[in-house]
Amino acid sequence: MASWDPQQYERFAExxxxxxxxxxxxxxxTSAVAVVDxxxxxxxxxxxxxxxxxDAAILGLDSSPSMITAADERRTAQLTFQLADAAGWRPQRGSLDVIVANASLQWVDDHETLLPRWAAALDDGGTLAFQVPSPGFDPGLAGVAARERWAPGLAGALGATGPRSATPVLDAAEYVRLLCAAGLTVDAWETTYYHVLPGDDPVFEWFKGTGLRPYLDALSGEDLEEFSADIRTELRRLYPREPFGTILPFPRLFVVAHRP
Ligand SMILES: C[S@@+](CC[C@H](N)C(=O)[O-])C[C@H]1O[C@@H](n2cnc3c(N)ncnc32)[C@H](O)[C@@H]1O
Structure with missing residues (x-):
């Protein structure tokens, strides 16, 4: 699995x-005894x-050892962290008050199976809340990866299906249907943030910490340098630097589903 770098990820912390x-x-x-992130x-x-x-016990789960090592520095009596893959996580029925998944579900497949299971884990009054990049959002990475120069190498390195140009994220209405069917009341919305990023190649630096990782981890040596140069050029074209910084429009989908 591709490695996550907590320092690179925190570059755009705000x-x-x-x-x-x-x-x-x-x-x-309002009140909770068991919260999972x-x-x-x-x-x-x-x-x-x-x-x-x-008053809640707060548990953070992540499948990346480097992220959990970084998170563990924040451990307290109330706040603990565990290495775990969301895909295999099976919380006990009715055992949780809040499940939060911010900017993580786009890395996990099969939301149709996963979310009803998580919904069943909520106690009465509990909430499942997640945020993902809007369905179909690609900042320009997939287009470069699909070029003739890169597609064969990336396909070989990443498996039979090759690089993922689409995430497993569903449409907002599909999440509403899925979670209403699980007995929850659902509040879903989409927002586009117009981030103004400082410095050189900030969009490259942003996605280096997230969406570019699977591509960068699949390449090495001169290929890695050449691919990075291609991506930088494309991202500079799509997101030109302006006198005040670089605008990155980032559409995000939010779902807050509550068990009455
Ligand atoms: C973009 S970061 C979001 C981190 C944090 N939720 C936040 O809001 O800052 C995505 C995180 O999801 C984790 N992740 C990816 N796939 C996962 C999986 N299958 N199970 C658990 N965590 C996963 C990554 O390791 C990474 O730490």
């Missing part, structure tokens, strides 16, 4: 924190859940 805060602000659950990354945002639910 921009990445905002959707998390806006997601959690919409959770109606799935795909917690370096735990920076997980720690803020302790202020929102001071």
């Amino acid at each position: 921009e990445r924190a905002r959707p998390f805060r806006e997601l959690v602000a919409r959770i109606p659950t 799935v795909g917690c990354g370096p735990g920076t945002m997980t720690a803020t859940l302790a202020q929102r639910w001071p």
Whole structure:
């Protein structure tokens, strides 16, 4: 599995924190004893859940050992972290008050199976809240990876299906149907953030910490350098630097589903 780099991920900490805060602000659950943050990354945002639910045991799960190592530095009596793959996570029925998954579900397949299972894990009054890049959003990475120069090499390195140009993210209406069918009331919305990023090649630097990892990890040596140069050129074309910075429009989908 491709490695995550907590330092690279935290380079745009403030921009990445905002959707998390806006997601959690919409959770109606007022008191909680068991809260889980799935795909917690370096735990920076997980720690803020302790202020929102001071009486809850808060558990951060992530499948990346480097993320869990970074998160563990924040461990307290209330806040713990565990290495776990969201795909295989099977929380006990009715055992949780809040499940948060911010910017992580786009890395996990089969939401149709996963989400009803998570919904069943909520106690009465509990909430499942997640945020993902809007379905179909590709900042320009898949187009470069699909070029004749790169597609065969990336397909070989990443498996039979090759690089994923589409994520497993569903349409908002599909999430509403799925979670209403699981007995929850659902609040779903989409927002585009217009991040203004400083410095050289900031869009490359942004996705180096997330969406570019599977591609970069699949290449090495001169191929890696050449592919990175191609991506930088494409991202500079799509997101030109302006006097005040570089605008990155980032559409995101939010779902907050509550068990009455
Ligand atoms: C973009 S980061 C989001 C981190 C954090 N939720 C935040 O809001 O800052 C995505 C995280 O999802 C984790 N992740 C990816 N696939 C996962 C899986 N199958 N199970 C658990 N975590 C996963 C990655 O390791 C990474 O830490």
